[in-house]
Amino acid sequence: MKNLHLKIVAFTLVGIAGLLMWHKVANLGLPLTPEEETGIWTVEARLALQTDGGPTQVAFMIPRDPSGLNVLGEDFVSGRFGLARESDAVNRRALWTARRVDGQQTLYYRLQVADAPDEAPEAIAGAQPAFPPVPDYAEPYGSAAFTVLEEVRQESADIASFARRLLLRYYSDNPDEHVQVLRSGIDGERAHIENVIHILAGARIPARTAHVLHLQDGMRRGELEPYLEVHDGSSWIPFDPQTGQRGYDEEMLVWYRGEAPLVEVSGGRVADIGFSASRTFRAVVQVAQQRAEHMGSRVLDFSLFALPVDIQNVYHTLMLVPLGALVVVLVRNVVGISTFGTFMPVLIALAFRETQLLWGIALFSTVVALGLAFRFYLERLKLLLVPRLAAVLVVVVLLIMALSILSHHLGLERGLSVALFPMVILAMTIERMSVVWEENGPRTAITQGLGSLLVAVLGYLLMNYEPLAHLVFVFPESLLLVLAVILLMGRYSGYRLTELWRFRMFFRDRKDQA
Amino acid sequence: MIGLIRRIRDAGVLTMNRRNAEYIMEYNNRRHYPLVDDKLRSKQLAEEAGIRVPALYCVIEIQRQIRRLPELLAGRDDFVIKPAHGSGGTGILVIAGSQYGRYRRANGTLITEDEIGHHIANILSGMYSLGGQPDRAILEQRVEFDPMFDHIAHGGVPDIRTVVFRGIPVMAMVRLPTRRSDGKANLHQGALGAGLDIATGETTTAVCLDRPVTRHPDTGAPIAGVRIPDWHDLLTLAARCYSLAQLGYLGVDVVLDYHQGPMMLELNARPGLSIQLANRASLLHRLRRIEAMERLPHNPEVRAALAREMFSDPE
Numbered sequence: 164m165k166n167l168h169l170k171i172v173a174f175t176l177v178g179i180a181g182l183l184m185w186h187k188v189a190n191l192g193l194p195l196t197p198e199e200e201t202g203i204w205t206v207e208a209r210l211a212l213q214t215d216g217g218p219t220q221v222a223f224m225i226p227r228d229p230s231g232l233n234v235l236g237e238d239f240v241s242g243r244f245g246l247a248r249e250s251d252a253v254n255r256r257a258l259w260t261a262r263r264v265d266g267q268q269t270l271y272y273r274l275q276v277a278d279a280p281d282e283a284p285e286a287i288a289g290a291q292p293a294f295p296p297v298p299d300y301a302e303p304y305g306s307a308a309f310t311v312l313e314e315v316r317q318e319s320a321d322i323a324s325f326a327r328r329l330l331l332r333y334y335s336d337n338p339d340e341h342v343q344v345l346r347s348g349i350d351g352e353r354a355h356i357e358n359v360i361h362i363l364a365g366a367r368i369p370a371r372t373a374h375v376l377h378l379q380d381g382m383r384r385g386e387l388e389p390y391l392e393v394h395d396g397s398s399w400i401p402f403d404p405q406t407g408q409r410g411y412d413e414e415m416l417v418w419y420r421g422e423a424p425l426v427e428v429s430g431g432r433v434a435d436i437g438f439s440a441s442r443t444f445r446a447v448v449q450v451a452q453q454r455a456e457h458m459g460s461r462v463l464d465f466s467l468f469a470l471p472v473d474i475q476n477v478y479h480t481l482m483l484v485p486l487g488a489l490v491v492v493l494v495r496n497v498v499g500i501s502t503f504g505t506f507m508p509v510l511i512a513l514a515f516r517e518t519q520l521l522w523g524i525a526l527f528s529t530v531v532a533l534g535l536a537f538r539f540y541l542e543r544l545k546l547l548l549v550p551r552l553a554a555v556l557v558v559v560v561l562l563i564m565a566l567s568i569l570s571h572h573l574g575l576e577r578g579l580s581v582a583l584f585p586m587v588i589l590a591m592t593i594e595r596m597s598v599v600w601e602e603n604g605p606r607t608a609i610t611q612g613l614g615s616l617l618v619a620v621l622g623y624l625l626m627n628y629e630p631l632a633h634l635v636f637v638f639p640e641s642l643l644l645v646l647a648v649i650l651l652m653g654r655y656s657g658y659r660l661t662e663l664w665r666f667r668m669f670f671r672d673r674k675d676q677a
Numbered sequence: 678m679i680g681l682i683r684r685i686r687d688a689g690v691l692t693m694n695r696r697n698a699e700y701i702m703e704y705n706n707r708r709h710y711p712l713v714d715d716k717l718r719s720k721q722l723a724e725e726a727g728i729r730v731p732a733l734y735c736v737i738e739i740q741r742q743i744r745r746l747p748e749l750l751a752g753r754d755d756f757v758i759k760p761a762h763g764s765g766g767t768g769i770l771v772i773a774g775s776q777y778g779r780y781r782r783a784n785g786t787l788i789t790e791d792e793i794g795h796h797i798a799n800i801l802s803g804m805y806s807l808g809g810q811p812d813r814a815i816l817e818q819r820v821e822f823d824p825m826f827d828h829i830a831h832g833g834v835p836d837i838r839t840v841v842f843r844g845i846p847v848m849a850m851v852r853l854p855t856r857r858s859d860g861k862a863n864l865h866q867g868a869l870g871a872g873l874d875i876a877t878g879e880t881t882t883a884v885c886l887d888r889p890v891t892r893h894p895d896t897g898a899p900i901a902g903v904r905i906p907d908w909h910d911l912l913t914l915a916a917r918c919y920s921l922a923q924l925g926y927l928g929v930d931v932v933l934d935y936h937q938g939p940m941m942l943e944l945n946a947r948p949g950l951s952i953q954l955a956n957r958a959s960l961l962h963r964l965r966r967i968e969a970m971e972r973l974p975h976n977p978e979v980r981a982a983l984a985r986e987m988f989s990d991p992e
Contacts, residue, residue, distance in 0.1 A: 496694055499693070545791075545792075545795040545798075547740075547798055547799075547802045548799065548802030548803055548804050549802065598767075598804065602767050602866070603865070603866055604866075604867075607865075653698075654698055655694055655698075656692070656694045656695035656698045656699055657692065657694060657695070658685070658690070658692050658694075659692065659693060659694065662690070662692050662693065663685065665887050665954075666688070666690045666692075666953070666954065668889055668954065668957065669684075669688040669690050669953075669957075669959070670681060670684045670685050670688055671684075
């Protein structure tokens with residue numbers, strides 16, 4: 164295969180860049196497009212205790228890896244308590260302990276979560292638990308339960324639909340006589356869920372309670388609501404018990420699962436528990452950074468975000484230069500337009516970013532035209548090359564200065580940005596242009612000048628394309644893709660577009676030639 | 678449309694990208710570039726190898742020497758000043774006589790000694806060299822070209838560009854100055870390129886500024902059918918330059934002096950592509966035929982003969 168080596172190098176670069184970008188998008192949630200914002204919930208649990216004055220221990224359930232939300236960070240306000248965290252397969256607990264505390268104590272737990280880009284899951288992964296044994300129901304509860312189970316079984320296809328039918332029937336507005344028997348003597352939502360779990364055990368279906376906080380912006384005294392989770396053999400499927408609706412909403416945070424109480428206190432009692440939540444919006448990039456930090460990922464340490472902000476701003480510009488170089492490669496080697504100086508147009512394009520396009524073109528043309536006029540005058544003085552170049556440079560600086568002052572007095576503040584043009588490059592361009600002018604005539608000089616300007620404009624349009632600028636800054640590895648393209652272009656041996664025109668006499672139809 | 682795409686593919690035009698990637702990079706060792714880029718060195722090497730070149734009068738290397746210009750020019754009013762590292766025919770000043778104490782350029786305009794001095798100063802400061810490197814100026818014999826071209830050349834020296842691939846001349850053209858090219862034999866400055874039949878050395882088709890022409894734009898004379906004298910010697914000379922320059926893909930510029938016959942003017946490591954337009958023939962097809970040959974003869978004369986035989990049939 165031709166250029167095998169080059170192709171291997173190029174595809175390796177593409178592979179590395181692709182992998183890194185994939186990791187950053189999929190695992191860290193970095194956005195591919197700019198101006199994306201993500202909602203962040205700050206959830207706070209406030210726990211007021213009335214202590215007895217002796218040793219006190221508080222075990223408080225805290226969320227563990229909530230599905231559908233990305234944890235950005237958590238912190239504890241523990242007062243005089245010592246803090247430990249423990250977790251089992253399902254839940255996580257904060258253990259606050261103190262040897263001697265008096266009176267009223269308040270503990271806080273604060274959690275920051277961001278919306279995950281993917282939708283709220285309809286199923287939560289979990290290994291198959293042991294099948295519950297069929298309970299020894301008392302009568303008439305037992306016969307009612309079996310009747311209902313049997314009827315629900317007739318109407319359902321699988322465990323999920325079974326559970327759903329059962330919930331609809333159990334929570335029906337006008338329950339039938341069997342359900343009335345099942346519901347009798349049960350009070351409270353939690354108790355009802357546990358009752359449903361008890362009934363499901365009659366069909367040997369594993370189920371558990373999930374304690375869910377329904378997040379609302381500005382919520383002051385929220386409470387946990389019980390949800391039902393049923394295991395269908397491969398994962399846990401959540402159901403809203405009231406409606407039979409499957410899955411969690413995006414605003415739902417599963418605080419903990421199982422029958423255990425939310426908080427256990429020894430040496431005191433709980434005076435009050437309240438949940439509050441507030442929602443803010445932040446740039447996705449920042450959220451991803453915070454998340455990477457929380458996850459202990461090192462990838463973002465090597466990103467440009469780790470730099471001080473003023474240096475970051477420099478890189479916002481610098482990272483675009485390769486894109487400009489790519490434009491130059493394409494325009495010169497594929498289109499076949501010649502320019503003054505290989506990368507002069509890239510620098511001009513960078514200056515255009517500050518001056519804006521139309522102003523940039525006007526200012527550039529003015530400076531070059533005036534500089535050329537001066538350069539033609541210098542020709543009569545017959546100066547040596549380097550002093551002549553230096554003289555042109557001085558004149559370019561003076562011209563730029565004059566333009567700035569003039570436009571300031573005319574109230575055209577945009578004109579001030581002419582100061583950002585690369586002076587040395589302008590001076591070289593003027594020199595090259597005047598040499599070409601004399602050697603090959605004004606036509607060639609102006610054509611090449613326009614070619615340079617065209618490349619600069621194309622470069623500007625590409626570099627100023629916000630999604631692309633965002634992409635190279637957030638994913639610097641995308642420059643490896645640019646490098647791969649440039650490397651491959653380095654062996655492009657086909658026609659340039661302008662050559663098709665130049666050699667057109669070769670492509671005429673044989674019939675026409677005859 | 679499909680027919681057009683097929684014609685474009687089959688035309689076998691050697692394009693800039695392909696020339697650079699597949700011929701210059703493959704066959705031209707960068708090590709040997711200085712030799713052809715420095716006209717002074719290639720001139721001296723050619724002389725040593727017994728290849729005829731225009732006589733060297735003197736070399737100006739430092740600014741101070743320009744003060745002694747009157748001494749250097751004393752008694753001469755027929756010479757050429759050119760930069761040793763000039764590219765694309767730039768910076769060449771041709772003086773063909775003097776009048777009223779001033780020098781007369783080949784295009785008829787008069788020029789003072791001071792102006793010549795400034796021109797040399799420009800050369801030394803690197804105005805015409807690649808990358809602006811300081812350069813040297815060469816003062817050499819002006820070739821009195823064969824009057825056979827008088828009717829199809831305008832104020833300058835016509836030269837014959839031959840592309841030599843692996844020592845075999847593959848394509849040739851004669852470059853005829855026009856008013857537009859200001860006496861320079863450079864196609865992109867407006868000179869006219871007339872294709873040469875490799876077998877016979879006779880002009881065929883021609884091109885000027887990438888447009889086909891049949892008559893010289895200034896003199897109006899038809900271009901086709903002019904036979905280059907000593908054609909075989911000329912091709913042999915071009916073939917010999919291969920062992921001189923060690924470049925597989927080489928452009929050899931030869932002038933015909935009325936008195937002394939073919940002379941090598943300069944070598945070019947990156948010869949242009951317009952020669953294809955002048956000849957209406959594809960370089961790529963010819964290059965491929967030579968690439969397909971494993972062994973090539975050593976003797977330049979045999980190589981010239983081989984070229985005449987191989988490329989005699991118009992494709």
